[in-house]
Amino acid sequence: MGIVRKSITFTEKQDQWIKQQIEKGDFTNDSEYIRHLVRNHQVTEQQLLELDMALEEGLNSGISDKSVEDIWNEAEIRFKKKNG
Secondary structure (H helix, E strand, O other), X not given: OOOOOOOOOOOXXXXXXXXXXXXXXXXXXXXXXXXXXXXXXXXXXXXXXXXXXXXXHHHHOOOOOOOHHHHHHHHHHHXXXXXX
């Protein structure tokens, strides 16, 4: 994976925030912190996309003849299988 150099501009307040994050010791420089933010945003966007797809699938599946309790129990079983 190649590296691309970018020039970005921040307000003084944003710059101070970034410096504070580095001073806490979690990051060694501005670039590392910005890459962290981008990675987190990518994960969040993927999770939202998956949630959106699941909601769409649910809406398109029609009305269930199962009770809320049945649906809840099935969801708990699927969760336990997936997460141990």
